Amino acid sequence: MKSVKIKHTYWDIAADLYYPPNFDESKKYPAIISAHPIGSCKEQTAGNVYGKALAEAGFVVIAFDRSTQGQSGGLPRYIEDPAMAVEDFSRVTDYLVTLPYVDADRIGTLGICGGGGYAINATMIERRIKAVVSITGVNFGRLCREGFSGFDPIGQMEAMARQRTAEARGDAPQVDQLIPPSLNVAHEAGITDIDVLGATDYYRNRCINDHAGTRAMFSRRAASVLWDGFHLAETLLTTPLMVVVGDKPGGFGAYRDGLEIYGRAASKVKELVVVEGASHYDLYDQPDPVGQALAKVLPFFQKNL
Template sequence: MSTVKTVQIKTRYWDIAADLHVPPGFDENNTYPAILSAHPIGSCKEQTAGNVYGKALAESGFVVIAFDRSTQGQSGGEPRYTEDPAMAVEDFSRVIDHLVTLPYVDADRIGALGICGGGGYAIKAAMIERRIKAVASVTGVNFGRLCREGFSGFDPIGQLQAMARQRTAEARGAALQVDPFLPPSMAAATQAGITDIDVLGATDYYTRRCPHDNAGTRALFSRRAAAVAWDAFHLAETLLTTPLIVVVGDKPGGFGAYRDGLEIYARAASKVKELVVVEGATHYDLYDQPGPVGQALARLVPFFKNNL
């Protein structure tokens, strides 16, 4: 079995909380390839990034570091629940800065994996952070595209104007507006008439299958403007040359991972790239359901072993 060590990563601004998953028979005198595991939007390091993919990859021989993004989970940073893509991508470099100081990590064999919005962040990080030698996206979402579309009611300008008004109000002393991403329960989702499989899957995962006190499942409204103008895939044709694997389910929902996965696979300049479409799987099946996760790992493990 793999084991987990909790670490605090010092930065210029605040500490980043992370769980370090190490392989069975771990020996600090040996060197290992390492993988950063980035959690979904609204999630935390203890959920799918850590207890599913982090654990499985560690058991396959990798040192895996699952971390809470800045302002989220147990990491520092204010204001809380800020979903700023530039800061999220910078966190990858901050975590790598820590990894390269560990004597048992091979600094030339560092990869990154992200789930949902973490997948989009991992892809963008791989474009600019050349210490990442291989990148994996599991049901990855381009959060900027989602903010311009479904999360804004397909009215990004109106949403930006509302964010501007709210930020002005908060600067003048108004209470922070922190919006939930999900209904509080499956019963509430049913009562609200929600039918989208992604929203229902998220509600089931976060409220029933894997609830955790550190999970955010909410965002500070006034600080989401940066996400509306951001694009995880911008310049992928030029800058995304890192070996890439994209895993998606073939049952698309409102968050758009299937669409985003096929788009980045087509656009990436990577000479080594793989597309894995898991039949019958939804977005949230790939978080923790044994069958779909097993199929994903059956491709992820050899991908990282071949490219790190």
């Protein structure tokens, strides 16, 4: 593995490159851009699970921290702006096409959770990406309009506007924690949703990493409420697509989003993989669900890149 910096506008994107066994710089390899979940970082499931597995299968993989998150630059921190998130894919693609050992005509992307929704949207815009896989992908705009706003998007955007005004006048930024600090706190609060509990277990117990923010700046989330990651998929999403979901749905809505984008995509080559008995966070790192996903994902990329 090699850590690199990729130039954005006024900051750098931090990324990790994973190489295949017996890597030879004189050869050309297909490449995969691996995108982390909302609140996560490149070292977690995007890198240490899917990135490593794809590299072992013969791909050059680049797992990156989105702008303002992880080890990437950009201020203020912890912005969840979909337009900026999607632009990051193009910046990473710009970097990949400069590498002599990357075949610029065989670049794909894989995203997990919100990274899956971003990857799908980026693939519609960034035509240098030739295949896309969504692992328990979420349309973050839909989630912000629904569960994350208490099904009151207008009320939440009004609150965001007030907070942004307060910050412009000198108040401290409001940075919200996306998940409880521990499973005990979640249980004491009466939380029963499988996705919230799964997120808490993953980020607080199973895969702790100081680079994972698990937070978002409240005053800068209005753009997410407006956004629709699947807009124009019937026309613009034409590249080969694989959608992987678990059959145990939770509040983040990956199951419904997965079925929706599979149905709407214009892609002539598309596959829907439903992993039985798996929840959203099982597909992050649990050996059996991840193994079932990879058994489909690896041949998909090998065939379409």
